Amino acid sequence: MIFDLRGEPEMDTVTGILYSMVDGNYKRLKSIVANMSQEEIDYKGPDQKCNSTAQLLKHLAYVDLTWVYRIKDEVMPLALEEKYGPILDENNQLPQLKGISLDVLLNDYDDVISMIKSLCYQLTDKQLNQLVDYKNGNEATIKWGIWHIADHNRYHQAHITQLRKWFSQS
Numbered sequence: 001m002i003f004d005l006r007g008e009p010e011m012d013t014v015t016g017i018l019y020s021m022v023d024g025n026y027k028r029l030k031s032i033v034a035n036m037s038q039e040e041i042d043y044k045g046p047d048q049k050c051n052s053t054a055q056l057l058k059h060l061a062y063v064d065l066t067w068v069y070r071i072k073d074e075v076m077p078l079a080l081e082e083k084y085g086p087i088l089d090e091n092n093q094l095p096q097l098k099g100i101s102l103d104v105l106l107n108d109y110d111d112v113i114s115m116i117k118s119l120c121y122q123l124t125d126k127q128l129n130q131l132v133d134y135k136n137g138n139e140a141t142i143k144w145g146i147w148h149i150a151d152h153n154r155y156h157q158a159h160i161t162q163l164r165k166w167f168s169q170s
Contacts, residue, residue: 008117012125018143019120021150026113029157032164033057033102041105042098043167053163054097054105056156061109062087063152067145068115070132071123084108116149 003024007016033041033053041054051059062084069076089095128143140148 008121011120012123014125014128014143015120015123015146018128018146018150019117022113022116022146022153025150025153025157026109029060029153029160030106032157032160033106036102036164038099038101040164040167041100041102043163043170045163046166046170050163051094051159052097053160054100055094056160057105057109058084058097058100059087059094060153060156061105061112064109064116064149065112067149068112068119070134071119071142071145073132084112116146120146 005017005020005024007013007018007020011019036053042052044050044052065076065080065084066087086095123142128141128146130142131139132142132145134140134145
């Protein structure tokens with residue numbers, strides 16, 4: 001196997017490199033969570049105070065979906081907001097989840113990754129420098145947003161890996 005940051009055919013060069021980071025990290029995430037039992041997906045750490053893998057997967061899908069609509073400069077449709085959101089509950093925590101299968105979580109996330117791929121086919125390298133609203137009144141380039149999707153996914157992979165370690169020791 002050869003690892004590279006080669007983009008998809010017909011994607012602009014830099015856009016393709018950024019998309020390959022998203023795709024590579026998503027594939028790695030899927031390998032990390034492969035074959036998890038429902039009990040392990042819902043496990044919240046030894047003190048039951050951590051976010052579960054289910055919560056983290058849903059969170060990642062929602063944040064990535066938010067970036068899709070941010071980059072498109074469109075409001076996320078209410079149906080998608082209801083399916084994937086909210087980002088936080090009334091206690092400012094990731095919403096509680098229990099009993100949602102890995103297949104459902106990954107199928108939903110697959111749909112978001114497909115949207116990112118489709119969006120990247122439409123973007124030119126020149127458009128990557130455009131600014132989009134981020135949060136708290138800040139702005140970000142589209143280039144940074146796509147990089148952030150990949151980086152954020154990798155960040156939570158570490159949490160899921162730690163949850164798996166704890167679960168195997170319990």
